[in-house]
Amino acid sequence: MKKLSINFLLVGILAIGLQSCFRSVSRVDPDKEIDISGSWNDVDSKLTADAMVEQVLGDIWLKNHMMATKEKPVVIVGFVKNKSHEHIDAETFMKDIERAFVTSQKVRLVQGGEKREAVRGERADQQDNASVSTMKKWGLEVGADYMMQGSINSIVDALDRKKVVYYQIDLELTNIQTNEIVWIGDKKIKKMVKN
Amino acid sequence: MKTIGYIASGLIMMSSISAIAQDADQNPNWRNSAEKYATQASDLTATESTTIQDTYEAYDWREAKAEEKQERQDRRYNLKTMRIQSRYNYNRPYQYGHYNQNNWNNGCGNNGWNNGFGNNGWNNNGWNNGYYGNGYNNGFNNFGYWGKPNYTNLLIGAGLGVGLYYLLH
Numbered sequence: 001m002k003k004l005s006i007n008f009l010l011v012g013i014l015a016i017g018l019q020s021c022f023r024s025v026s027r028v029d030p031d032k033e034i035d036i037s038g039s040w041n042d043v044d045s046k047l048t049a050d051a052m053v054e055q056v057l058g059d060i061w062l063k064n065h066m067m068a069t070k071e072k073p074v075v076i077v078g079f080v081k082n083k084s085h086e087h088i089d090a091e092t093f094m095k096d097i098e099r100a101f102v103t104s105q106k107v108r109l110v111q112g113g114e115k116r117e118a119v120r121g122e123r124a125d126q127q128d129n130a131s132v133s134t135m136k137k138w139g140l141e142v143g144a145d146y147m148m149q150g151s152i153n154s155i156v157d158a159l160d161r162k163k164v165v166y167y168q169i170d171l172e173l174t175n176i177q178t179n180e181i182v183w184i185g186d187k188k189i190k191k192m193v194k195n
Numbered sequence: 196m197k198t199i200g201y202i203a204s205g206l207i208m209m210s211s212i213s214a215i216a217q218d219a220d221q222n223p224n225w226r227n228s229a230e231k232y233a234t235q236a237s238d239l240t241a242t243e244s245t246t247i248q249d250t251y252e253a254y255d256w257r258e259a260k261a262e263e264k265q266e267r268q269d270r271r272y273n274l275k276t277m278r279i280q281s282r283y284n285y286n287r288p289y290q291y292g293h294y295n296q297n298n299w300n301n302g303c304g305n306n307g308w309n310n311g312f313g314n315n316g317w318n319n320n321g322w323n324n325g326y327y328g329n330g331y332n333n334g335f336n337n338f339g340y341w342g343k344p345n346y347t348n349l350l351i352g353a354g355l356g357v358g359l360y361y362l363l364h
Contacts, residue, residue, distance in 0.1 A: 014356035022348040079242040085253035090246040112243030156253035195257060
């Protein structure tokens, strides 16, 4: 009896010791919806991107611009302000929107921020190092017609083990010449989290 | 030389602004605005294509409760250590003071032992922060010992354990 209990104890210790050795990792489809904590995740980002792409490319502002200028609008992406309760990087859905602009060929996109600075740095470098025939000139960049800016807001309502989280993502296009807002798109996401 | 460069670039900027022709409906004071924003352009465009984080802390009932519990535990632990320490300090001079007042009490009691172990080493830096804040508790929790155990792995482990036991015997 005593020997049996010692054996059980040994098996128990071995089991606890071995459980930390097992870890499973598997690849899943990026489109598969997986919610673990209830926080902002890839599914929310994708839903936002899909909704925004549909709205921005299907709205009347595009038609109005084409009718007025006979040219495709040129857009630059400004900042997105995250005023929610979570750390959210808007780049995940903003890049999807930018990609849609480029692939749809309906909107032209120009670089801004740090990347534009890097491009200008390269151009400056070419003035000293590239051959005259391939050297790029200053002052020939395409000026943007519109700037896209946005904000992320959230409202949290929690009691005991239940929590309702509401996210509102707003994007808008402003005419750089006239300061007129020509398009506002939004995506609202509401989540019920039970712990 | 640098100042001359700044003046020259400023003059070039001014001349380029004044070279722009005025439209019929354009505000005649547009130059004021152009000069004002020409100097701030690089700062104002620095946030392009970025996310400005301006988050707030939402009240979470469960997190607040866990925080309160942790604070309670910390307070209790501190009281306990203070009690032990005060008992130690009270007993020390009675036991050793008379016999070895200079060496033990000053060297070990006040500077070496008490500060090293009691105040700096054990309580403040080593044990207390390590145990509750960074080292012990978090480290332990993350590796799953104090959290919910993985029952599947536990069963697999038990099975392997039994198998090993019968193989060896």
